[in-house]
Amino acid sequence: MPVPLTFPGVYVEEVGSGVHTITGVATSIAAFLGRAERGPVNKATTITSVSDFVRNFGPPVTPLGRAIEDFFLNGGSQAVVARLYHAAAGNVFARLAPGALPLRAWTQGTWANVLVAAVDLDTDPAVATRFGVAAGQVFNLIVTEAASAEAAARIATDKAKPGDVVAVETIRNLTVLESPRRYDRALKAESRLVRADLPDPYVAPTMPAKGVAQVGTPAVADIDLTPNDFLAEPRKGLHALDEVDLFNILCIPPYDATQNVDPGALVDAAALYCEARRAVLLLDAPIEWTDANLAVAGITAGVGTVSKNAAIYFPRYLRPGPAGDAVSSAVGAVAGVLARTDAERGVWKAPAGIETTLRGVPRLSVHLTDAENGLLNPLGVNCLREFPATGRVVWGARTMQGNDGAASEWKYLPVRRTALFIEESLFRGTKWVVFEPNDEPLWAQIRLNIGAFLNGLFRQGAFKGQSPRDAYFVKCDKETTTQNDIDRGVVNIVVGFAPLKPAEFVVIQIQQLAGQIQV
Numbered sequence: 450m451p452v453p454l455t456f457p458g459v460y461v462e463e464v465g466s467g468v469h470t471i472t473g474v475a476t477s478i479a480a481f482l483g484r485a486e487r488g489p490v491n492k493a494t495t496i497t498s499v500s501d502f503v504r505n506f507g508p509p510v511t512p513l514g515r516a517i518e519d520f521f522l523n524g525g526s527q528a529v530v531a532r533l534y535h536a537a538a539g540n541v542f543a544r545l546a547p548g549a550l551p552l553r554a555w556t557q558g559t560w561a562n563v564l565v566a567a568v569d570l571d572t573d574p575a576v577a578t579r580f581g582v583a584a585g586q587v588f589n590l591i592v593t594e595a596a597s598a599e600a601a602a603r604i605a606t607d608k609a610k611p612g613d614v615v616a617v618e619t620i621r622n623l624t625v626l627e628s629p630r631r632y633d634r635a636l637k638a639e640s641r642l643v644r645a646d647l648p649d650p651y652v653a654p655t656m657p658a659k660g661v662a663q664v665g666t667p668a669v670a671d672i673d674l675t676p677n678d679f680l681a682e683p684r685k686g687l688h689a690l691d692e693v694d695l696f697n698i699l700c701i702p703p704y705d706a707t708q709n710v711d712p713g714a715l716v717d718a719a720a721l722y723c724e725a726r727r728a729v730l731l732l733d734a735p736i737e738w739t740d741a742n743l744a745v746a747g748i749t750a751g752v753g754t755v756s757k758n759a760a761i762y763f764p765r766y767l768r769p770g771p772a773g774d775a776v777s778s779a780v781g782a783v784a785g786v787l788a789r790t791d792a793e794r795g796v797w798k799a800p801a802g803i804e805t806t807l808r809g810v811p812r813l814s815v816h817l818t819d820a821e822n823g824l825l826n827p828l829g830v831n832c833l834r835e836f837p838a839t840g841r842v843v844w845g846a847r848t849m850q851g852n853d854g855a856a857s858e859w860k861y862l863p864v865r866r867t868a869l870f871i872e873e874s875l876f877r878g879t880k881w882v883v884f885e886p887n888d889e890p891l892w893a894q895i896r897l898n899i900g901a902f903l904n905g906l907f908r909q910g911a912f913k914g915q916s917p918r919d920a921y922f923v924k925c926d927k928e929t930t931t932q933n934d935i936d937r938g939v940v941n942i943v944v945g946f947a948p949l950k951p952a953e954f955v956v957i958q959i960q961q962l963a964g965q966i967q968v
Contacts, residue, residue: 523785
């Protein structure tokens with residue numbers, strides 16, 4: 450509003466520039482779903498390192514954990530992990546009762562069957578006075594994670610040996626009565642191992658006696674996940690990611706004895722979910738694809754989706770282990786390569802080529818020749834190859850619509866991911882438009898701000914063309930938004946861009962120069 454002019458003099462008014470800077474969103478946040486030894490179930494947790502994974506989900510001994518290792522080793526910087534859990538009938542929480550204090554493990558799983566808890570009554574009487582409880586109503590809780598069941602038994606009888614103890618946590622000055630240190634609240638805030646095992650609402654248990662107790666009722670073993678564990682709603686399985694603000698890549702490592710991801714409802718649902726979230730789904734080739742001919746037959750028969758937001762990679766790789774080499778999922782390593790390429794070159798660069806070395810991948814399960822690669826590439830299968838001097842690399846960048854016969858405009862993964870990046874960035878960067886007066890001044894601001902964002906991408910080399918006119922356009926005017934649209938409260942913005950497509954086939958023509966004929 451203009452400043453009221455009430456007296457003679459100089460008036461200063463600040464006028465908005467109309468600039469609403471659009472910031473590009475992250476492009477390589479990878480979401481992983483599957484089994485882990487411990488950790489919250491059906492709750493998405495953001496991690497930035499393997500150490501974060503270990504701290505929240507235990508050792509990376511499952512396919513999910515190994516995929517996380519591969520992701521960070523190959524250049525990933527941020528991941529979202531959702532642990533799923535499928536238990537046989539029986540207890541899913543290990544339970545303890547040191548000194549008759551009801552406790553259960555922090556999370557589901559047999560990881561907690563080696564916990565040992567002890568109650569210590571050696572506390573300062575002044576603490577009880579400060580809490581407003583009677584003397585002798587304050588205790589300490591010591592919880593030990595043992596290396597094995599045998600080690601837990603030794604710890605419980607004060608006969609521990611070196612190496613028996615994995616971790617110890619001590620939570621001091623607890624009470625079972627109402628106080629600032631009521632034990633159920635204190636454990637929830639401070640313990641990484643146990644929680645109060647009480648009904649809701651809270652009913653105070655008996656003050657525990659001093660003593661040591663090993664697990665009384667161990668948790669039963671969790672079993673293989675099923676597709677239904679991923680498809681459960683609401684906010685379970687795939688939908689555990691609903692609470693995540695942004696992710697760009699979805700990986701589902703093998704989760705059962707078949708070492709495959711169910712090609713029926715699960716793959717299709719995961720691809721549709723990625724389309725709704727503007728993300729891409731990375732798929733492992735089925736473990737039965739042990740040579741190129743089987744891969745050709747398999748992709749021809751179908752793998753559960755032909756989504757433009759999905760891509761499949763073949764073969765898997767061999768991970769050394771105590772029992773010999775084991776076929777391992779490759780999606781974690783590929784997701785890391787996508788993240789590394791985005792950081793070094795941009796989302797518009799195809800995540801394939803001699804720069805995309807697969808780190809931590811000693812050997813591929815199938816060695817492909819150029820001719821075999823030539824059979825698979827036109828069918829939309831991204832091959833992992835091994836070349837002398839270069840090592841193991843990603844050698845394909847097509848979506849599941851990359852089959853030459855489909856003639857899809859979303860044939861190439863970098864084109865699709867660039868479009869998703871622009872869509873998500875504009876979706877978030879134009880929310881200021883809502884409820885603004887819908888007329889030419891608004892349209893001009895929209896053109897200015899989106900044009901500035903796209904021009905920045907053009908200057909980074911994201912689009913084809915020698916000038917901005919050739920590379921992109923933004924339309925928002927009376928042609929895109931008619932009077933009928935205005936009456937309905939609609940403003941239409943049309944954005945186009947000329948994508949960079951990867952040079953899959955480099956043709957070099959060589960000609961010998963003959964001696965010139967003298968005229």
